[in-house]
Amino acid sequence: MEVLKIATAGSVDDGKSTLIGRLLYDTKSLTDDKLEAIERTSRKNGYDYLDFSLATDGLVAEREQGITIDVAHIYFSTATKSYIIADTPGHVEYTRNMVTGASTSQAAIILIDARKGVIEQTNRHFFINNLLRIKDVIVAINKMDLVDFSEARYNQIKSDFEELMGKRDYRDQNITFIPVSALKGDNVVNRSEKMPWYKGQTLLEHLEAVDRKDIYNIGTPRFPVQYVIRPKTDEFHDFRGFAGKVYGGELSVGDEVVVLPSMTRSRIKDIYFYDKKYRTATRRTSVTITLEDEINVSRGDMLVKAGDLPTIDKQFTATISWMDGQKLTVGSKYVLQHGVNKVLAKVDTIHHKIYPDYSGIEEGVASLGMNDIAQVTFRLNKPIFYDSFKNHRTNGSFILIDSNSNHTAGVGFIN
Amino acid sequence: MATAINGSADLDILTRNPLENEAIYIFREVAAQFEKPVLLFSGGKDSITLVRLAQKAFYPSKIPFPLMHIDTGHNFPETIAFRDKLVKELGVELIVRKVQDTIDEGKVIEETGKYASRNMLQTTTLLDAIEEFKFDACIGGARRDEEKARAKERIFSVRDDFGQWDEKNQRPELFDMLNGQIELGQNVRVFPISNWTELDVWSYIQKENIEIPSIYFAHDRNIFLRDGMIWSAEDDVVFRAEDEEVRVESVRFRTVGDMSCTAAVLSRADTIDKVVAEIRDSKISERGARIDDKRSDAAMEKRKQQGYF
Numbered sequence: 077m078e079v080l081k082i083a084t085a086g087s088v089d090d091g092k093s094t095l096i097g098r099l100l101y102d103t104k105s106l107t108d109d110k111l112e113a114i115e116r117t118s119r120k121n122g123y124d125y126l127d128f129s130l131a132t133d134g135l136v137a138e139r140e141q142g143i144t145i146d147v148a149h150i151y152f153s154t155a156t157k158s159y160i161i162a163d164t165p166g167h168v169e170y171t172r173n174m175v176t177g178a179s180t181s182q183a184a185i186i187l188i189d190a191r192k193g194v195i196e197q198t199n200r201h202f203f204i205n206n207l208l209r210i211k212d213v214i215v216a217i218n219k220m221d222l223v224d225f226s227e228a229r230y231n232q233i234k235s236d237f238e239e240l241m242g243k244r245d246y247r248d249q250n251i252t253f254i255p256v257s258a259l260k261g262d263n264v265v266n267r268s269e270k271m272p273w274y275k276g277q278t279l280l281e282h283l284e285a286v287d288r289k290d291i292y293n294i295g296t297p298r299f300p301v302q303y304v305i306r307p308k309t310d311e312f313h314d315f316r317g318f319a320g321k322v323y324g325g326e327l328s329v330g331d332e333v334v335v336l337p338s339m340t341r342s343r344i345k346d347i348y349f350y351d352k353k354y355r356t357a358t359r360r361t362s363v364t365i366t367l368e369d370e371i372n373v374s375r376g377d378m379l380v381k382a383g384d385l386p387t388i389d390k391q392f393t394a395t396i397s398w399m400d401g402q403k404l405t406v407g408s409k410y411v412l413q414h415g416v417n418k419v420l421a422k423v424d425t426i427h428h429k430i431y432p433d434y435s436g437i438e439e440g441v442a443s444l445g446m447n448d449i450a451q452v453t454f455r456l457n458k459p460i461f462y463d464s465f466k467n468h469r470t471n472g473s474f475i476l477i478d479s480n481s482n483h484t485a486g487v488g489f490i491n
Numbered sequence: 492m493a494t495a496i497n498g499s500a501d502l503d504i505l506t507r508n509p510l511e512n513e514a515i516y517i518f519r520e521v522a523a524q525f526e527k528p529v530l531l532f533s534g535g536k537d538s539i540t541l542v543r544l545a546q547k548a549f550y551p552s553k554i555p556f557p558l559m560h561i562d563t564g565h566n567f568p569e570t571i572a573f574r575d576k577l578v579k580e581l582g583v584e585l586i587v588r589k590v591q592d593t594i595d596e597g598k599v600i601e602e603t604g605k606y607a608s609r610n611m612l613q614t615t616t617l618l619d620a621i622e623e624f625k626f627d628a629c630i631g632g633a634r635r636d637e638e639k640a641r642a643k644e645r646i647f648s649v650r651d652d653f654g655q656w657d658e659k660n661q662r663p664e665l666f667d668m669l670n671g672q673i674e675l676g677q678n679v680r681v682f683p684i685s686n687w688t689e690l691d692v693w694s695y696i697q698k699e700n701i702e703i704p705s706i707y708f709a710h711d712r713n714i715f716l717r718d719g720m721i722w723s724a725e726d727d728v729v730f731r732a733e734d735e736e737v738r739v740e741s742v743r744f745r746t747v748g749d750m751s752c753t754a755a756v757l758s759r760a761d762t763i764d765k766v767v768a769e770i771r772d773s774k775i776s777e778r779g780a781r782i783d784d785k786r787s788d789a790a791m792e793k794r795k796q797q798g799y800f
Binding site for chain 2: 077079107147148149150151153158160172173175176179180302303305306307309311312315317319320321348349350351360361362364375399411413415416469470473474475477479482483484487
């Protein structure tokens with residue numbers, strides 16, 4: 077079964093939770109007991125309609141304040157696909173949650189309140205989805221019922237958004253506009269009778285048609301070694317398997333590979349998935365690889381195809397998104413986790429802050445706070461083997477860990 | 492496309508099951524990042540699925556950590572027999588810690604009354620065992636689709652010295668990168684099947700032909716009704732009032748927790764194929780049969796903050 081992960085972004089009261097609740101309801105994904113709970117609470121709160129946002133707002137604090145404060149994951153499936161929705165909050169202060177949700181998603185829904193149109197928040201939502209290079213973006217113009225299902229209003233918002241698209245960095249993004257009413261159910265799963273002027277797909281129809289092959293950024297094969305398997309049993313006495321996940325491309329038996337950082341060459345002998353051998357390992361499969369030659373490979377090393385080496389360097393510049401209460405300053409040190417490899421990193425230069433609402437950059441900043449996005453150069457104690465984020469989503473990204481708190485303090489996308 | 496050496500067609504493991512590949516990746520991160528992991532094994536279908544995934548992650552090595560069962564003493568006898576057989580086959584160590592011992596030591600007090608359950612009490616036993624063995628990672632079969640508070644849970648979820656979950660201060664998890672760095676005394680709860688749904692688990696059991704305890708399949712059982720739910724009347728674990736009449740029905744269990752809080756469903760599904768078909772059409776969520784969640788709207792969140800799995 078195909079799995080499609082979708083990030084959602086919208087401002088407070090744009091009706092994001094209601095939209096997700098509506099998707100669940102109209103795809104008959106809400107079970108009777110969940111539905112009863114929604115009916116009960118809606119009645120208690122004095123609503124004369126079903127408050128679908130109750131299906132997703134999980135934590136007590138959220139129910140009390142009626143807002144979403146952390147990334148929640150919601151699951152539903154149709155006959156053709158399994159969907160995982162990362163419900164990320166849209167407040168200004170929660171950029172980090174949006175970046176987090178988008179990092180594991182292949183598609184994104186940006187919500188716009190039809191009464192308010194494109195607002196500063198919309199710029200941020202679009203900026204982040206573009207920064208994270210989300211291939212398929214749906215702009216859902218919600219609350220159409222409150223603007224009399226007006227085609228003119230829809231066209232106005234669409235044209236405002238298209239202006240925003242002119243500023244984007246990542247151009248190869250599919251952007252689709254859909255007028256919806258999450259509350260009334262128009263164009264979410266079922267086609268709207270109130271908007272005959274809209275000839276496009278409903279939200280679900282669009283999601284069903286998204287082709288996974290199109291939305292995974294294909295690069296070149298990289299195999300970071302997670303774990304070395306040495307059973308030392310009679311049957312597998314000399315077995316030395318390198319366990320990891322294949323990223324970016326395929327690896328096959330017989331491929332000439334280079335082990336980084338030692339630069340040792342060998343060939344792939346076998347590819348195991350559990351107790352079966354395969355000729356080829358496709359992208360994102362968790363396999364175990366053995367090599368023709370007995371060479372020393374440990375966690376954090378990387379197998380790549382000969383003639384297809386990544387950049388090997390102790391210094392690089394990246395766009396980073398800061399997620400911690402402790403500020404990042406020039407000279408501060410972090411544990412940098414690149415895939416499964418860890419090195420020490422020192423902040424060399426903060427070039428400039430980037431305003432995620434497309435309003436420009438700010439130079440001469442000495443530190444970065446929570447939710448700041450900036451261009452930063454790092455120096456490392458050991459070289460890492462990387463590609464630019466543009467060319468390789470996995471091998472071009474890293475996290476920064478604060479060694480005092482052990483918190484994941486930021487994420488970076490290598491230039 | 493991955494093609495098997497033996498020529499069988501189309502073994503494209505990527506599009507077949509991305510969830511399985513993700514879980515295997517998580518297991519390997521646990522083995523690499525932690526000194527003393529343990530797999531929490533209840534004998535239920537989710538933990539049985541975890542065991543299969545762990546086997547796949549480390550083949551041809553054995554699973555490189557022990558299994559631990561926090562025994563409430565209110566288990567279905569079928570699951571204990573099943574547990575012991577499985578552990579023997581795997582050749583891994585099984586640790587059992589009993590809630591009864593925690594009660595006998597006076598650390599917790601047994602609940603009384605009609606709804607008495609040991610489900611809450613097992614948290615203390617678990618936290619004691621974590622401290623006793625100095626486990627730094629506890630792998631569990633919780634899934635985000637089970638319950639609203641679990642929908643916010645991370646794959647690597649840090650717990651403090653008191654086993655508590657600080658849901659407002661969770662580490663962001665970006666791309667595939669899992670940050671398992673902790674301080675001494677802290678531990679991490681790891682959920683490799685976070686992104687699986689109940690149907691995903693059942694479909695996997697079906698496809699992999701994984702053996703599960705017989706109580707998951709329809710069988711005739713002495714039951715009684717209470718609050719619209721079906722309770723087992725075959726043992727004295729669940730308190731039954733005299734006016735609660737016993738009768739025989741064909742039932743199965745969708746979830747196998749502590750007997751005192753696990754209700755059965757009426758079912759004729761006596762094979763895995765029938766069970767999968769039944770789940771697909773089901774109108775009641777899995778946790779709808781867990782009386783412990785019905786105590787209040789925020790029941791799960793409160794239990795998690797206290798260190799419950």
